[in-house]
Amino acid sequence: MPGLAASSSIFERIDLDESIFEMCLLEWEIPLDKESLSDYALRMTKNIKHQNPVLIGVSFGGILVQEMARHINARKVIIISSVRSNLEFPRRMKIGKSTKAYKLIPMQILLNVEKLAKFSFGEKINKRIQLYEKFLSVRDLRYLQWAVESVILWDRNEIDEKVIHIHGDKDDVFPIKYINSCIVVKGGTHIMILNKYKWLNENLPSIILEE
Numbered sequence: 001m002p003g004l005a006a007s008s009s010i011f012e013r014i015d016l017d018e019s020i021f022e023m024c025l026l027e028w029e030i031p032l033d034k035e036s037l038s039d040y041a042l043r044m045t046k047n048i049k050h051q052n053p054v055l056i057g058v059s060f061g062g063i064l065v066q067e068m069a070r071h072i073n074a075r076k077v078i079i080i081s082s083v084r085s086n087l088e089f090p091r092r093m094k095i096g097k098s099t100k101a102y103k104l105i106p107m108q109i110l111l112n113v114e115k116l117a118k119f120s121f122g123e124k125i126n127k128r129i130q131l132y133e134k135f136l137s138v139r140d141l142r143y144l145q146w147a148v149e150s151v152i153l154w155d156r157n158e159i160d161e162k163v164i165h166i167h168g169d170k171d172d173v174f175p176i177k178y179i180n181s182c183i184v185v186k187g188g189t190h191i192m193i194l195n196k197y198k199w200l201n202e203n204l205p206s207i208i209l210e211e
Contacts, residue, residue: 001026001044001061001068003081003193004147007137010058013197016205024050026061028138031146037154041067048072054208057082058193059173060151066163078207080166080200081174081190084159088178093152102152135194164207166200168192183207 002010008025016023026047031040045068052075057065062082069077083089096102138144159180168188169176176184183203188196 001055001057001065002028002135003059003061004151005138005144006058006061006135009137010135010193013194013201014204015197015201020205021208022050024048024053028143028147030138030140030143035146037064037067037150038070040064040150042071044068045072054078056080059190060147063151063154066156066160076164076208077160077162078164078166078204080193081168081171081188082165083174084163084165084180085156086154087157087159088174088180090173090175090178097152102148166207168196 002008008027011025026044041064052073054076055065055069055074056078058080059082062079065077065079165182166185167176167179167182168185170187171190173190185192185196185199
């Protein structure tokens with residue numbers, strides 16, 4: 001499951017042995033009116049055709065697959081660049097929840113990547129915007145508002161130790177100093193699914209198969 005608003009094309013560099021693994025890519029769907037994260041997760045499980053799958057999610061997708069695992073039997077849950085409970089949220093997200101500041105995020109600007117590019121400064125920011133333009137597939141205002149609120153208000157406050165967490169030590173969205181325990185990827189940022197794919201291709205198979 002890809003990250004917030006992203007398409008499954010973020011996994012295009014993940015190359016697993018097809019004689020051992022079958023990769024099934026999930027895409028975000030537009031939430032129903034007032035649909036809870038739990039109900040959305042249940043609806044998303046209808047897209048899974050295999051028994052006891054290994055669920056892998058990136059960022060918000062990592063939160064979603066943990067909710068999906070409440071509704072189906074999953075052999076293993078692996079999250080990348082994500083969190084296992086709201087206790088691992090950075091301080092700004094906790095403040096955003098208590099002050100409801102997340103409601104002030106200008107979603108319309110986020111929907112228009114081209115306009116965002118006009119107001120950006122610096123090569124690093126422009127490169128990130130180019131990535132957003134390529135991989136951001138869900139440009140629906142209702143989805144974005146629902147997704148941001150679902151993250152901020154996620155009510156899981158206990159870590160499931162069975163969930164395997166892979167995290168970069170340079171993640172700027174979920175800084176590693178707030179993470180309880182994880183498999184650390186040196187130099188990995190929040191988008192390491194794209195630029196640390198070699199590490200993932202080398203290590204994911206054993207992580208998936210490990211009993």
